[in-house]
Amino acid sequence: MQLYLPIAEMPVDPFVIMAMGGAVGFLSGMFGVGGGFLMTPLLIFYGIPPAVAVGTETTQIVASSVSGVTAHLKRKTVDFQMGGFLVAGGAFGSFTGVMIFRALSASGQVELIISLAYVLFLGIIGGLMLTESLRALIRARDTRPRPRKRRSPAWLAALPFAMRFRSSQLYISPLAPIMFGFFGGMMAAIMGVGGGFIMVPVMLYILNMPTNVVVGTSLFQIIFVTALTTILHSAANQTVDIALGLMLMIGGVIGAQLGARAGVKLRAEHLRALLALIVLAVCARLLIDLAVPPVSPFSIQGVS
Numbered sequence: 001m002q003l004y005l006p007i008a009e010m011p012v013d014p015f016v017i018m019a020m021g022g023a024v025g026f027l028s029g030m031f032g033v034g035g036g037f038l039m040t041p042l043l044i045f046y047g048i049p050p051a052v053a054v055g056t057e058t059t060q061i062v063a064s065s066v067s068g069v070t071a072h073l074k075r076k077t078v079d080f081q082m083g084g085f086l087v088a089g090g091a092f093g094s095f096t097g098v099m100i101f102r103a104l105s106a107s108g109q110v111e112l113i114i115s116l117a118y119v120l121f122l123g124i125i126g127g128l129m130l131t132e133s134l135r136a137l138i139r140a141r142d143t144r145p146r147p148r149k150r151r152s153p154a155w156l157a158a159l160p161f162a163m164r165f166r167s168s169q170l171y172i173s174p175l176a177p178i179m180f181g182f183f184g185g186m187m188a189a190i191m192g193v194g195g196g197f198i199m200v201p202v203m204l205y206i207l208n209m210p211t212n213v214v215v216g217t218s219l220f221q222i223i224f225v226t227a228l229t230t231i232l233h234s235a236a237n238q239t240v241d242i243a244l245g246l247m248l249m250i251g252g253v254i255g256a257q258l259g260a261r262a263g264v265k266l267r268a269e270h271l272r273a274l275l276a277l278i279v280l281a282v283c284a285r286l287l288i289d290l291a292v293p294p295v296s297p298f299s300i301q302g303v304s
Contacts, residue, residue: 025255089181097189
């Protein structure tokens with residue numbers, strides 16, 4: 001069975017697309033990421049034009065994040081105060097990112113830039129997350145009780161207007177989450193991601209938020225940032241394929257619910273290590289695609 005996509009201008013198998021959305025939605029609910037860092041490359045590997053993959057994937061991220069965050073709301077593991085500042089910064093970032101994406105599309109270099117951005121960010125973040133996760137697993141072998149040490153960077157402590165975030169047990173300036181939210185929103189627009197693969201490490205290792213509220217808060221801010229990104233991409237670049245987005249959402253919503261339940265059963269260190277390995281695997285595949293020349297750069301078709 002084939003379904004023609006009007007914006008992507010190609011036929012696809014809807015069951016394959018929904019299965020891809022379900023698998024990525026499962027990871028979204030489990031790790032607190034939008035899943036775009038996996039879904040966008042998968043769509044490109046499938047043959048979807050990069051510009052359409054980036055613009056449309058944000059619709060699936062919104063649906064998966066809404067589905068995933070409902071499970072965390074029941075457990076009261078969402079810091080709405082922190083999420084609000086992340087959304088504020090992300091809104092400005094997504095607008096900036098869409099404008100940059102439009103300029104890249106006009107130059108004809110959008111596909112190369114997207115691939116290079118994925119290789120760079122996934123490689124750095126995946127490596128850092130894997131290193132930290134392995135250290136945490138090694139420390140976990142020591143059964144002696146140790147209080148968690150929260151060491152904020154000096155520049156973070158020096159920021160003005162500090163306030164208390166009770167759910168996250170932090171006393172920091174809201175300028176920090178606004179700044180990180182801006183960067184995450186910009187990457188969401190350029191790379192077709194929810195920003196969770198950036199924001200989750202930031203919240204864990206820079207803002208030093210407790211692990212139990214990081215996932216839910218990440219999903220909460222992803223909903224609003226990616227929804228705005230979808231609207232901006234649709235209006236400015238006309239790269240949102242509704243038919244493709246609906247198929248991704250159907251699979252993503254179901255997968256996110258299952259992932260949120262599965263994530264509760266795993267230790268935080270195991271979750272971070274598994275996510276890091278997935279990130280590095282996607283990075284390696286993109287790097288191979290960039291390095292290996294195509295088998296046939298030209299195709300010849302007969303005209304009847």
